Amino acid sequence: MAAPPRHATMQSISNGGIAPGTDRPQTQQTQAQLSQQSPGLRVPSNRKTIYDRHLNRSRNAELSRASFAFLFGEMVTYAQRRVTGIQDLEKRLNEQGYPLGLRLLDLLFYRSTSTSSSALSSSSTSSSPPNRPLRIITLLHLIHGPLWRLLFGRAADALEHSVSPDTPNEYMITDNDPMVNTYISAPRDMSMLNCAAYVAGIIEGVCDGCGFETKVSAHNQPTELWPSRTVFLVRFGDPVMEREKVLERAGVK
Amino acid sequence: MSSTKTSRIGEETRVDKVNAELVTLTYGTIVAQLCQDYDSNYQDVNKQLDKMGYNIGMRLIEDFLAKSGVGRCANFRETADMIAKVGFKIFLNVTPTVTNWTSDNTQFSLIFEDNPLADFVELPDDGRAQDELWFSNILCGVLRGSLEMVQMQIEAHFVSDVLRGDDTTEMRVSLVRYIEDEMPPEEE
Numbered sequence: 001m002a003a004p005p006r007h008a009t010m011q012s013i014s015n016g017g018i019a020p021g022t023d024r025p026q027t028q029q030t031q032a033q034l035s036q037q038s039p040g041l042r043v044p045s046n047r048k049t050i051y052d053r054h055l056n057r058s059r060n061a062e063l064s065r066a067s068f069a070f071l072f073g074e075m076v077t078y079a080q081r082r083v084t085g086i087q088d089l090e091k092r093l094n095e096q097g098y099p100l101g102l103r104l105l106d107l108l109f110y111r112s113t114s115t116s117s118s119a120l121s122s123s124s125t126s127s128s129p130p131n132r133p134l135r136i137i138t139l140l141h142l143i144h145g146p147l148w149r150l151l152f153g154r155a156a157d158a159l160e161h162s163v164s165p166d167t168p169n170e171y172m173i174t175d176n177d178p179m180v181n182t183y184i185s186a187p188r189d190m191s192m193l194n195c196a197a198y199v200a201g202i203i204e205g206v207c208d209g210c211g212f213e214t215k216v217s218a219h220n221q222p223t224e225l226w227p228s229r230t231v232f233l234v235r236f237g238d239p240v241m242e243r244e245k246v247l248e249r250a251g252v253k
Numbered sequence: 254m255s256s257t258k259t260s261r262i263g264e265e266t267r268v269d270k271v272n273a274e275l276v277t278l279t280y281g282t283i284v285a286q287l288c289q290d291y292d293s294n295y296q297d298v299n300k301q302l303d304k305m306g307y308n309i310g311m312r313l314i315e316d317f318l319a320k321s322g323v324g325r326c327a328n329f330r331e332t333a334d335m336i337a338k339v340g341f342k343i344f345l346n347v348t349p350t351v352t353n354w355t356s357d358n359t360q361f362s363l364i365f366e367d368n369p370l371a372d373f374v375e376l377p378d379d380g381r382a383q384d385e386l387w388f389s390n391i392l393c394g395v396l397r398g399s400l401e402m403v404q405m406q407i408e409a410h411f412v413s414d415v416l417r418g419d420d421t422t423e424m425r426v427s428l429v430r431y432i433e434d435e436m437p438p439e440e441e
Contacts, residue, residue: 001293040378042418050375061273066316068276070309075283078305082290098340103278151275179271211333 015124035123056111061176069183076184076195086193090218094201101205108146132210134252136171136244138238143203151202152179169236172205194218196230201233213237265341266320273346284388288377295385297301302387306394314399317343317402325403329428332405333361336396336426342420345369349424362412365422378381390421396426404432407438 033067040165043049076093083089109132128233139158148156152175164171196218207214214236221231236244261303284302291297321339326332333351341363349363364397368390387393391408400407406429413419 040380041375042383044415044418044420046335046420048415050373058273058277058369061346061369062270063273063276063346063369064273064344065269066313068279070277070313071279074305074309075279075286077308078301081398096286099285100278100349108262151272153272229379252337 015134016078055107059111061193065179072180072195073183075235076200086190090200091198092199093195094204094216097198097203098205098208099201101207102146102209103205104202105209106148107135108142108150112146112215115157135247136212136240138253139207139212140171140173140234143206147203147206148175151199169238169241171234171236173232173234174229175199175232176229178228178230181228181230192220194220194230200232203234207234207236212240214240255348256334256338259331259338260348262321262323263339263348263351265342266339268343269322273369273372280370280391281341281362282376284389288320288386289350293377293379293381295382299385299387302390303394303397305319306391306396308394309391310395310398310400311402312400313344313395317399329358329405330350330361332400333352333426335361341397359428361426363424363426365424368422371414371422375418383416388416389414389422393424401439404434406430406432 032211076089078094080089080093082093133142144156144159148154156173156175157176158172158249160172160174162168164170175196178199180196180199181194184195186195194237200216200218203213204216207216216232216234219231219233221229223229282299283305287298287301288295291301317340320343321338323335326335328427337349337351345368347365347367347369349365351361352364353362354360368389370392376386376388387410390411393411394407397407407426408429409424409426411423412425413421413423414421
């Protein structure tokens with residue numbers, strides 16, 4: 001199914017430090033947008049705008065977990081009133097996570113660049129900014145490690161490739177105890193529901209932002225030890241798989 | 254209760270933490286979704302945010318009382334102090350300034366130096382959002398909901414916001430009345 005790129009329908013409120021582009025976010029483009037002040041918006045005379053504060057200011061900041069739980073719970077309740085079923089609800093949560101993924105991707109790259117350049121600033125070696133992942137595995141490692149650490153303070157618990165020869169485009173990221181589900185209890189008739197669909201949306205945003213067309217869904221896979229264990233199923237589109245083969249032949253890492 | 258003692262409760266109350274950016278971004282996506290659902294009718298978005306806050310407030314007060322262990326406030330001035338120095342400190346890790354009291358001690362302002370909900374935010378440049386949308390309006394609802402649970406009917410609204418180009422972010426809170434304990438209606 002060839003859906004139009006979702007960036008086109010993205011919201012105009014920029015809650016991600018980066019003014020939203022209508023196209024795929026590219027670093028150069030966002031920098032251009034950052035340097036020019038929108039002419040129509042009023043700014044405080046003391047210049048307390050997002051352009052005047054450092055993007056790393058909130059890097060290690062923490063907030064109450066209860067506040068997150070209250071907000072997320074209210075977000076799910078609100079979404080629930082406007083949908084017809086579980087799938088619809090999960091789709092909506094996914095869509096709300098998606099723009100976060102696009103922005104977090106830029107944030108991750110921005111931060112990994114600034115730390116490596118400051119670490120090397122004393123030496124004369126020129127530090128090249130980290131490249132965006134070109135191959136699937138690099139991308140998945142970025143999600144499994146740095147993205148998870150940024151959001152949840154730890155890496156995800158597992159990263160697996162589908163063993164079935166029919167679905168080589170499927171990968172699984174496992175979180176034994178997703179933080180977002182800690183305070184969610186689904187009613188019995190909605191036991192299939194997994195509100196980590198929100199996180200699936202974030203993953204989808206990151207992949208799409210990197211140029212990997214993907215569908216991501218969250219599934220309950222409880223074990224005795226981990227009752228809320230969740231598997232994020234990442235399914236890459238056919239064009240991505242074809243490109244992957246070409247890149248592999250060309251020896252691109 | 255003395256003001257310094259109140260601050261100490263706010264500082265010392267232990268809370269489980271999460272990454273602040275996750276909270277900020279989640280709130281952002283909620284507001285963005287509302288703007289989309291209500292077709293950028295910002296008055297309706299404000300109302301819905303207030304309603305969501307009210308729902309949160311009704312449950313948050315219990316968490317607040319359990320965590321802080323504080324008792325009943327003697328008067329509305331003490332309540333204001335408690336909101337700013339304990340409530341906001343626990344849940345948003347900021348301490349707004351309480352000021353601009355009316356002489357009858359029923360209305361005050363909270364001035365926010367910092368507002369984690371509005372980190373990274375720029376309102377849409379559509380010529381209306383800066384005049385109509387109160388981005389952090391959920392906070393008004395939270396206060397309304399939580400105080401109602403402890404027998405205070407209040408009214409809260411923002412009067413300025415740095416996101417709108419104002420120099421400060423200020424919320425006005427007014428005590429409407431103390432709710433008397435009402436007996437359940439007699440059974441017939």
